[in-house]
Amino acid sequence: MTTKEITNNTVKKHSVILHNIFQNIRDQRKLIIIIAFLHLISVPVLLITMAYNVTSGINNAPDEGYALLTVGLTAGAGLLGIAAAMSSFRYLYKKSEVDMALSLPISRKNKFLSDFVSGLSVYIIPFIAVQVISVILMLIFHLTIDGRTYAISRYGLEVSYKCTLFGDIVKPYFELLFGGILIMVMLYALTVFIMTCCGSLFESILYTVLVNGMIPALIFSFSYSLIDNLYGVMAMYKVKNFLYFTSPAGALIGLIENISSGIDGIRNTPIIFLLLGMLVFTALVTSASYFIYMKRRAEYVGRPFVFKILYYFTISSIIISVALPAENFLKNNNEAAFFPVLILTAIVYLALEMAANRGLKGIWKGALRYVLTIGLAFGFSFLFTKTEGFGTVRNIPSANSIRKVSLSLSDEQPYTMPVQMKSLFFKLDYLDEAGFMVFEDRESIQIITDIHEGYMSVYKQIVREHGDVIENYDPSYEYHYYPITIAYYYKNGGTAVRRYSVISIEGIQTLLKLFDTESYKKNLTDYYVNTTKKEYLNAVDLNKTNGDYNPKLQIWNHGFFNSIISPVYTDNIISEYNILDYPLSLYEELSAAYAGDLAEKGSGIYDEGLDYNFKIFYLLGINYIFDDSYHRTVGVMDKYGLLDGIEFDKEIVFDEKNMKKQLALSNVSILSYDDFVNITNQNKVSDFSSHMLHSEQTNKNSSEKLKYLYENSEDLLTLLEVSRTQYITDDKCYTIIVNGIVAVIPAEYNSIAQRVYNSAREYDSTEYEKGLADGLFDTNEENYIQ
Amino acid sequence: MMDLKGVTLQFDDFTALDNINLHIEKGSAFGLLGSNGAGKSTVLRLLSGVYKAKSGNVLVDGEEVFDNVNAKKKIFFINDETVQFGGMTLKELKEFYKGYYESFSGELFDSLNDVIKLPVNKKMDKFSKGMKRQAIVITGIAAQTDYLLLDEAFDGLDPTMRIIVKRMLVDAMIDRKLTTVISSHNLKEINEVCDSAALLHQGKILFNRDLDSIKGNVHKIQAAFKGEMTKENFTDMEVLHFERRQSITYMIVKGDLEFIKNNINEKKPDILDIIPLTLEEIFIYEMEGMGYDYKGNN
The missing domain is CATH 3.40.50.300 (P-loop containing nucleotide triphosphate hydrolases)
Incomplete structure (x- = not known):
């Protein structure tokens, strides 16, 4: 064959393939119109409505019902992928078409590929075209995509401009768009696969519906019935990769979870993996379809199944999906679970057998298969439970195999470690979007696996006391309740998530070690020296632009508890306060010193009390709280004269002669445990600030309040000395809040705390009644709390 | 081909x-x-x-x-x-x-x-x-x-x-x-x-032939003999079908027409007629000759 002939043949081959594609598309023009129409009346119409409302100034939000309808219409058009596949490959189930289709001079390979492409084009191209129209509409009317934000409020439509082409919405929008296309391709590919396995239209449609539903149903059934019962194992994480990558419905769940907040805040399947997973699924299913297509024979058309494995898979999945949850449910509610499940599943199974065999033919074989299936399902369930998910429960990952760990601690006890810890780690940028603390250094990972080890010890103890395997046992009745979620991200790309609710106080104290790691110390320095420096410089630049910034420091002698040193604007300077220059070098030295002090203290910070003479250096929203033990910080402050005249000691603080200095007292509160836990009771909180409010509003001298403070000064000072800003306990304690700084009073001082609390409340109540009688207070509780 | x-x-x-x-x-x-x-x-x-x-x-x-x-x-x-x-x-x-x-x-x-x-x-x-x-x-x-x-x-x-x-x-x-x-x-x-x-x-090919040769090769014979003749009297010819109605013998015979004529004439028939066959008849008798019952009884 000459080169010219080879070229001609290639061209001809391509022209036949293209002809086949265009011919198929042409045959399905009605379907294209329907799909395009459904897409057109969904998103574009919604956008036009929005645009009309924006441009015409009608402050009516688009009908929420229509927004829902948009979702429904898009979903409806999405489901028409089944019709596109059915139409493109109709000769696989339609006897009248098979001769014409397969006698054409086109190879089976090219026939498959071109039919696949044409059906996909019929399905996808209208969607893409309409999305292009939608983007154009968004750009024309400045809706969402170009930075103009559009919001619906109680006042109607609100539009604001960011003046940035392609705003924040663009990334998730295109992720959703691209993911949506891939899910559509998955649905189409799966339908083609099912069609190649079936020989009749009835089975093709029925099994497309069943398989699309049964894959996620089987996974959910397995997850709910078996994995959910495993101690500490979070079922959804265990099965999510099976769910996301095995069916279009699962992929849709994955996409929605990825674009929203993930599962319980853990978004551990990056969008790129999700999209790649969809592509891999499509590639595998399409390859399987191609393989079966090439193997299947024309004479199979008309049979219910060409490859019965699809039927066996589906029917078994249905039985397992029904049997396992039913058994689980009945077992939890009714001891005699076995026979109802058996009867229910037998009816379902035999009904499907009769449908597939078009009658009672082979019913005995079917019955035998049923017995085998149900036997395997229950056998597996038994084995899985007895082996604790084949060892999953007790498996603790090796720190070496972990790339990163994210940790979530319960907020159940507000003043205990979890909240404080979270706050500290948040400051240092350890937290991800969902509020999980993320650790990537080997030292921290090892600490967390050790904690995990501790949880397992508790679990093993429970197992020893309550039997080999715990099912539906709630250990929180017997143990302290500190829910913790640990998400391991393996180096090999896998993930494992555990959630435990039981641990001893010693167990959770182990977490303190996270404050002694090199990584933590480094992050402290980074945060104080680099991150906040950047913020400082930005603020200076911004204020320079505004022309009203003077880099000066203002020192507020803020009552007897602390001093506040903060940057000041020129026109805000109050002459009676100390005003200092505020050079960058001061800031840099101070930040480094403070970070050094914190690093040195590490977890020891939990042993420190709320010193009555602590200071706050306040800068750009960040509090640098320190006392004399912060020797580096104090050194720098001293060097720059920042501490001049703001030292107080116990005697000075409660010396009646110095009472004027305490005028700045703004907020000292003592809270009982119940006050703190139950936010609705906060109006009963003994809040010293209310006295201030009262005295200010009545224009009275504050001597009455100060007298009260003085009378209780010994108790207050004791409480301040013993209170801890960082504290771990599971006792019920009082809490003291000074100028927003929360400290816990250890339980052994409950009697003193109670005395002060009661006294304060009594005083408070009297003052409040007085205020009410004078008509001074707004009876609105919210205002009173302020 | x-x-x-x-x-x-x-x-x-x-x-x-x-x-x-x-x-x-x-x-x-x-x-x-x-x-x-x-x-x-x-x-x-x-x-x-x-x-x-x-x-x-x-x-x-x-x-x-x-x-x-x-x-x-x-x-x-x-x-x-x-x-x-x-x-x-x-x-x-x-x-x-x-x-x-x-x-x-x-x-x-x-x-x-x-x-x-x-x-x-x-x-x-x-x-x-x-x-x-x-x-x-x-x-x-x-x-x-x-x-x-x-x-x-x-x-x-x-x-x-x-x-x-x-x-x-x-x-x-x-x-x-x-x-x-x-x-x-x-x-x-x-x-x-x-x-x-x-x-x-x-599912089997009973025969595969040139149509002219099929038509020229199968003949319907109508003859009357003095004595009673049976199919066994004509074993030297390929008789696809043999039937007697009263004194008339009907045969469908495959082979060269001259040979068949000579063969029958040797048995001195009172009457000998060669009747043209339709293709349909030829096929039916061919099938019968091969042991297939054209009425569908195999």
Whole structure:
């Protein structure tokens, strides 16, 4: 064959393939119109409505019902992928078409590929075209995509401009768009696969519906019935990769979870993996379809199944999906679970057998298969439970195999470690979007696996006391309740998530070690020296632009508890306060010193009390709280004269002669445990600030309040000395809040705390009644709390 | 030429074709005869590459047909269905096949349609069955392939149209040595168009012969003898059918007419008549001779 002939043949081959594609598309023009129409009346119409409302100034939000309808219409058009596949490959189930289709001079390979492409084009191209129209509409009317934000409020439509082409919405929008296309391709590919396995239209449609539903149903059934019962194992994480990558419905769940907040805040399947997973699924299913297509024979058309494995898979999945949850449910509610499940599943199974065999033919074989299936399902369930998910429960990952760990601690006890810890780690940028603390250094990972080890010890103890395997046992009745979620991200790309609710106080104290790691110390320095420096410089630049910034420091002698040193604007300077220059070098030295002090203290910070003479250096929203033990910080402050005249000691603080200095007292509160836990009771909180409010509003001298403070000064000072800003306990304690700084009073001082609390409340109540009688207070509780 | 060599095809437990051997000469018009379910359509599907033989070879010009584009380019298969074209107009049908067959001639298609005058822009689901058959036959001819396979080709055509369509086929065979394979259970049609034929029965080829030789080789004898004659008296001839009605003996005999005449004359018949047989009768008696009951009792 000459080169010219080879070229001609290639061209001809391509022209036949293209002809086949265009011919198929042409045959399905009605379907294209329907799909395009459904897409057109969904998103574009919604956008036009929005645009009309924006441009015409009608402050009516688009009908929420229509927004829902948009979702429904898009979903409806999405489901028409089944019709596109059915139409493109109709000769696989339609006897009248098979001769014409397969006698054409086109190879089976090219026939498959071109039919696949044409059906996909019929399905996808209208969607893409309409999305292009939608983007154009968004750009024309400045809706969402170009930075103009559009919001619906109680006042109607609100539009604001960011003046940035392609705003924040663009990334998730295109992720959703691209993911949506891939899910559509998955649905189409799966339908083609099912069609190649079936020989009749009835089975093709029925099994497309069943398989699309049964894959996620089987996974959910397995997850709910078996994995959910495993101690500490979070079922959804265990099965999510099976769910996301095995069916279009699962992929849709994955996409929605990825674009929203993930599962319980853990978004551990990056969008790129999700999209790649969809592509891999499509590639595998399409390859399987191609393989079966090439193997299947024309004479199979008309049979219910060409490859019965699809039927066996589906029917078994249905039985397992029904049997396992039913058994689980009945077992939890009714001891005699076995026979109802058996009867229910037998009816379902035999009904499907009769449908597939078009009658009672082979019913005995079917019955035998049923017995085998149900036997395997229950056998597996038994084995899985007895082996604790084949060892999953007790498996603790090796720190070496972990790339990163994210940790979530319960907020159940507000003043205990979890909240404080979270706050500290948040400051240092350890937290991800969902509020999980993320650790990537080997030292921290090892600490967390050790904690995990501790949880397992508790679990093993429970197992020893309550039997080999715990099912539906709630250990929180017997143990302290500190829910913790640990998400391991393996180096090999896998993930494992555990959630435990039981641990001893010693167990959770182990977490303190996270404050002694090199990584933590480094992050402290980074945060104080680099991150906040950047913020400082930005603020200076911004204020320079505004022309009203003077880099000066203002020192507020803020009552007897602390001093506040903060940057000041020129026109805000109050002459009676100390005003200092505020050079960058001061800031840099101070930040480094403070970070050094914190690093040195590490977890020891939990042993420190709320010193009555602590200071706050306040800068750009960040509090640098320190006392004399912060020797580096104090050194720098001293060097720059920042501490001049703001030292107080116990005697000075409660010396009646110095009472004027305490005028700045703004907020000292003592809270009982119940006050703190139950936010609705906060109006009963003994809040010293209310006295201030009262005295200010009545224009009275504050001597009455100060007298009260003085009378209780010994108790207050004791409480301040013993209170801890960082504290771990599971006792019920009082809490003291000074100028927003929360400290816990250890339980052994409950009697003193109670005395002060009661006294304060009594005083408070009297003052409040007085205020009410004078008509001074707004009876609105919210205002009173302020 | 087309060849089926030792071809067997099974549908589950049912053997549709059992070790079939068939040779179709290039340029010939070949008829496939047989009752319903004999395997005629199956042979055509094998020859057109729709089916794949379980064993044996299906060759067109020496090449395997199944999934072989080069071989399939030479073949146009018209099956006994017409509903698949319902959504198309005649014009679209032409364009449809034009894209697949390089040799397709639009001019020829148009000229053939000038004869049968089918509406070009009307959806074919509005056509009668006969009109659809005409449409697909002219499409097959216009494809100008070397081989045209027709399954029950004349089904649904009125007598006039049958003549026209047959004429078109014959013209194509004469003009460009088109090889035609026609399946039918109507012997008359095969007789009119084909020069050779094979008879299929229950997945086997009972015979495969030149039609003229078939017609010239089987004879119906009507004779009266003085004595009582039985089939055993004629063992030196190949008697396909023997029957006595009173004194008249009826025989269907295969072989050279002169030899048969001489043989019977040796038995001194009072009457000897040679009656011409229709092709249908020949086939029925041939099958009977091979042990098959034409009434369907095997």
